[in-house]
Amino acid sequence: MKFKTWDINLKVRLFGEALLDISFWTVFPFLTLYFSAALGRTTTSMLLIFSQILAVFAALLGGYFADNFGRKRMMSISVIGEGLGFLIFAVGATNLLHSPYLSFFGFTLASIFMSFYQPASQAMIADVVSPEHRSHVYSVFYMMVNIAVVIGPVLGSIVFHDFTVQTLLTITAADLLLLFLLQKFGHETAPLVIHPELRASSDRKNIWAVLKEQLTNYQLIFKDKIFFLYIIAGIIVAQAFMQLDLLFPLYIQEVIGDTSFLGITISGERLFGVIVSINGFCVALLTVVVTRLMTRYKEKFVFMNSSFLYGISILMFGLFTSAWGAILAIILFSFAELMTVGIQQNFVSQLAPEDKRAMYFSAAGLRYTLGKVIAPLAITLSTLIGYFSTFFIIAILAFISGIIYYYMYKQFEKRQQLQKGRE
Incomplete structure (x- = not known):
């Protein structure tokens, strides 16, 4: 087009x-x-x-x-x-x-x-x-x-x-x-x-009625055990990738601070700008290539290893206190993000009944919206137990999400086999 x-x-x-x-x-x-x-x-x-x-x-x-x-x-x-x-x-x-x-x-x-x-x-x-x-x-x-x-x-x-x-x-x-x-x-x-003649089939409702209807729809969807696991794993791993805008800037400014990069001394704040830009550059440049590469592997291993790679990159941020260490960590972090970009929607479309597909896609967005609600707690946690311990906990959560994804796919494969047997 x-x-x-x-x-x-x-x-x-x-x-x-x-x-x-x-x-x-x-x-x-x-x-x-x-x-x-x-x-x-x-x-x-x-x-x-x-x-x-x-x-x-x-x-x-x-x-x-x-x-x-x-x-x-x-x-x-x-x-x-x-x-x-x-x-x-x-x-x-x-x-x-x-x-x-x-x-x-x-x-x-x-x-x-x-x-x-x-x-x-x-x-x-x-x-x-x-x-x-x-x-x-x-x-x-x-x-x-x-x-x-x-x-x-x-x-x-x-x-x-x-x-x-x-x-x-x-x-x-x-x-x-x-x-x-x-x-x-x-x-x-x-x-x-x-x-406007279509209005008869969609009468106006007040805001609270609409909100109640939406929540009821989500309640019905979450009775699907596999989809529920998908949402839970997504919310957990969201605690890792959302730290790019929450914990990373504080860590880079307070721990790495002013540092030498390509022979130039830059502030922690400007280093963070470089880090975010590298992430965006990787996503913009490599999305198509990585998506094509990931289609060669089973989706359960792609999801699981993406979560594991998020955990490894988070640990690297906590271990390295140099500009180059942070750059290496963000490159791995970006690759973890790219691994599932092209297959997330495909999984939801396979899972959802045809008459509820739009509803499933809408509910799938809760991985990010609810993740955004929880993720800022990492800022408070870093105040109480320090940056490395906080990064360690977030990495463990990422690893747990990988295990949930693997279990979820095992259940999904069993469901597909049962459906084929009935046919």
């Missing part, structure tokens, strides 16, 4: 979201450092957990809002809310006010509206792209995000610490630009909005 044949909605979003993603990743990796310095690690940990709990509920409602109120409308509202959140963050960060709690409120508000944005964004692609071309379009947007992960942290390591307010105002400006592009060139694609 050539770019010139893309729907105007996709062209507008690709440009606008690229600018927004770069702006966002200029700030996001350094937020743990910023709030820990202002509020302390324990308080920051608790506040991050609270903000992610709110984001989880927002994510549960986002799909319903996008279906019933429209993709364009929800994306526009989300962009406005995110821009307002970062504007409040900027006001709280000014020398005149200097209120970290106000800044954190702004960040939480932005996180909630970002959770509203994604379901509408993903659904819009499905609305305007034929099934045979969707994978290509999704991969282009995925590639753009990873390019932003490469560029943003490098910029952030240079500007965020010294020009915090200006950087946050730039993100607000990027949100306003995306809003203008959506309003000027975008058009609505939601079936219920385009064809």
